[in-house]
Amino acid sequence: MRFSLACALGALAVTSAAPLEERQNGSPVPPYVDQGVAIFSCTKPGTIALTFDDGIAGFTANALNQLRAGGHRATFFVNGDNFDQLRNNVPTLQRMFNEGHQVGHHTWNHPHLPQLGWDDVKAQMTRLEHEMIDLVGRYPTYMRPPYFEYNAETLAIMKGLKYRVIITDVDTNDWKFDTNASFNDFVAGLNRGGSIVLAHDVHDMTVNQLLPRMLSEMARRGLKSVPVGECLGEHPNNWYRYTKR
Numbered sequence: 001m002r003f004s005l006a007c008a009l010g011a012l013a014v015t016s017a018a019p020l021e022e023r024q025n026g027s028p029v030p031p032y033v034d035q036g037v038a039i040f041s042c043t044k045p046g047t048i049a050l051t052f053d054d055g056i057a058g059f060t061a062n063a064l065n066q067l068r069a070g071g072h073r074a075t076f077f078v079n080g081d082n083f084d085q086l087r088n089n090v091p092t093l094q095r096m097f098n099e100g101h102q103v104g105h106h107t108w109n110h111p112h113l114p115q116l117g118w119d120d121v122k123a124q125m126t127r128l129e130h131e132m133i134d135l136v137g138r139y140p141t142y143m144r145p146p147y148f149e150y151n152a153e154t155l156a157i158m159k160g161l162k163y164r165v166i167i168t169d170v171d172t173n174d175w176k177f178d179t180n181a182s183f184n185d186f187v188a189g190l191n192r193g194g195s196i197v198l199a200h201d202v203h204d205m206t207v208n209q210l211l212p213r214m215l216s217e218m219a220r221r222g223l224k225s226v227p228v229g230e231c232l233g234e235h236p237n238n239w240y241r242y243t244k245r
Contacts, residue, residue, distance in 0.1 A: 029235035035141075036159020038150065040169045042195035042231035048218070050074040050225040051168065052201035053106055053144060054082050056089035059207040064092070066207075068099055070215050072225040076201065077106035077144040077166075080128045083202040090135050097136065102227030102239055104166065105129075105143035114151045121157050130244055138240040142166055142228060166228055170194035172210065179209045186214050190221070195231060
């Protein structure tokens with residue numbers, strides 16, 4: 001996804017009470033990451049979160065293999081219909097949950113959200129919610145806007161739908177398909193103190209060339225990836241909902 005920001009940096013905050021509608025398989029646990037604001041960085045000291053967008057697709061399983069071998073847990077922001085249909089990849093989706101990864105919402109089919117009306121943005125969100133309830137019995141409370149494109153209205157809709165909005169502060173730019181440049185962007189981001197890393201599990205270059213180098217660099221630095229929710233200090237009970245709206 002191309003990094004294009006449509007509004008100023010949002011503030012990260014926590015609230016002191018969870019709404020009744022947010023009750024899930026187990027009660028919500030404070031603190032609660034605020035909803036409807038753009039979040040760029042981890043808040044828990046010493047953490048790093050690898051995040052992958054646009055899947056699930058053919059290379060995702062190999063990404064999971066590498067993460068498991070290195071003891072890493074990541075966040076996968078999935079679409080309902082993009083490089084492949086989510087419905088065609090339920091075993092891989094379930095594997096993500098089983099291996100301790102976090103699954104996030106990346107809209108149904110990866111549109112430019114600021115170009116859509118209010119109702120169409122909501123439909124992008126609720127359609128994937130319903131699909132995930134049908135497939136795995138839950139849907140995420142964390143989302144990432146496609147292309148990092150959002151505006152005040154987008155954030156207002158996400159707040160109304162009770163979504164945490166995750167951006168990045170380490171963009172590998174792997175969509176340019178230049179392994180060396182992407183690895184250099186990754187290293188530079190870490191050197192700046194970045195903590196939320198963006199890559200794409202749908203690209204051969206990313207999974208088979210870039211990711212091994214990223215994991216090797218993390219091992220050299222003694223870093224282990226955790227899910228975004230964990231790096232923001234939020235309990236896993238708060239990462240999903242279990243009933244349709």
